[in-house]
Amino acid sequence: MATEERHNPFATAQPAGDGTTLDQQERERLRAQPLWRVRLKLLAGTLWNNWKLFTENKIGLIGLAIILFYAGLALAHPLLMGRVWDPLIYDPVIGFDPLAAPHPAPPSAQHWLGTDPLGRDVLSQLMFSTASEFILGMVAALITVTIGTSIGALAAYFGGWIDTFFMRLADLVITLPAIVLLIVLGGLFTLDLPLLALVIGILSGFGATTVIIKSQALTIKVRTYVEAAWVAGGSHWHIILRHIIPNLLPLTFLYMMFTVTDAIFAEAILSYFGLLNIRMSWGLMIHTTQSAGYLLNFQTWWLIVPPGLSITLLCAAFYLVGRALDEVVNPRLRKR
């Protein structure tokens, strides 16, 4: 057989006879399945197990349901605009319904959530904004965990001045009141959505997230399997990429959820103060209401309740999912 004649890289290691070499059947069993397919299956298995653990927790499922509901709203908006709603009337920014005047008009068959002081459909605004809230949250979260995981792992692994520098930086960032800083930044520059995501991502990435991930990485660094990897001949990078970071990922994922909450909340506050350069958002809807003098007017509840409730619900939803994930990744928290 051709395969038998291949160069054997373990030339000195031919344990003789006594059933220690592989028999043909076993060898074929190995070849039958390529490694990547096995790995894919294992990954699927792990995910499935984690999903089962996740679903044991009611609050996680509630959070997930809320997130899916809003994701549905975000996806439905372009469809409605294309097929059902007349853009002249329903456009979230430049639409106007002359027939519904005087504005703000209360909920009706045409405008389920009424219109805003400028005669625009509130439901359309709410749905249109959802997508940006998601994108903002996700981008900020990705930036946070990328920074937090790499800095945390490097600081824990190498220690020394890298550690000192980034931990002092983290102390500094943590003591800065993020919202105040964002308001100042918003006053100095025109903050748009990508810039806001970047700033939030950087602030939380270099701040608390790094500290938490680093402390976790410290506990992984001293495990015997890291010593074993070193004795096996693994480089620093091998150890960081194959042992430390994979063991940090669950925690990383958890902190993504919490960052999403922070980002949506920050957007709401900045928009409320009119400091964000954005076409439409939940915070901006409240800002419009406020600047037209309807903020504390309970007669026009439809102006304030939909965006206010949405901010609260979506923030809470990501937080709940985070809590439930916490129980999946920290088995000690699981009650059973």
Place this chain on the structure above:
Amino acid sequence: MTSSEALVRVEGLRKLFPLNAGFLRAPTSFIHAVDGLDFAIAPGESLGLVGESGSGKTTTGKLLVRLLDITAGHVFMQFDGQVLDVARLQRSDSKTFRRKVQMIFQDPYESLNPRRTIFDTIAEPLQVQNIGNVLDQQERVAELLNLVGLSPPSTYLFRFPHELSGGQRQRVAIARALVINPAFVIADEPTSMLDVSIRTSIMQLMQNLGTQLGVTYLYITHDLAVARYMSTRLAVMYLGKIVEMGATEEVLQRPQHPYTKALLSAVPVPDPRWTRTPVEIKGGISKPIDPVPRCRFYDRCPLAAKVCEDNDHPPLEDKGSEHYVACYRV
């Protein structure tokens, strides 16, 4: 054994751990964890390193695989005629070093990454040292699983450590250490965390594989019975020093150092005809923090005399037939 035929030769090996060191402040004292070891290991033999907890066995092992930096002394290893000075490994030597020297750790629950499959764990030395392609590695790992008695291999290859028992995990750890055909393996109490019932089978496995694959062991244990089973020669450690060394049976049948005698009198004897004079030792082992220059065993020794206090720790001397003892009164 002449020094040229030794596989491992350790000369004046020391490891000091600084205490109370601070930022810009020099340490005020040191733990002398390993304090001047001299020994050699011939190819194919198995040296047992015994001693109480804290005597510096693990530290010695970690120095030999360079998991710790060597404070002073030399560790020479000779593989295929190439001599390495482990304390001063050159980049080009470290490749040989990592191929030839491996370690088996005490706790199989800690030494396997819970997120990596058995295949990835055992193949790690092959992967990081770029030996063979994926298929070669898979076959080699399967072969090793067979060797360590986890068969059929295909049922173990892609499982995770938490799906295995302690004994099975330690077999995996042994397979990882042997997968690149090392010449020298340091085993740090590989059975002490396991159930008594499976210890013997793991020891048997290591011995068989050692003979079959031509592996030289440094076998660390605090258990004299285990050392007797696993090693051809024995070195007894006390507070960072070797106090007695010789052929295993010679040391166990005719112990000369008061500490070795005390250790042996603490072991239950299976043979009722063998009588032994019990030796009393006072107190427990302490930490070798800035030890005073006298015999390390002075505080606990029943034979302690003025000579032991006035001089530094006694040198390891050949008392005949390569039986070394470090004691002024033997």
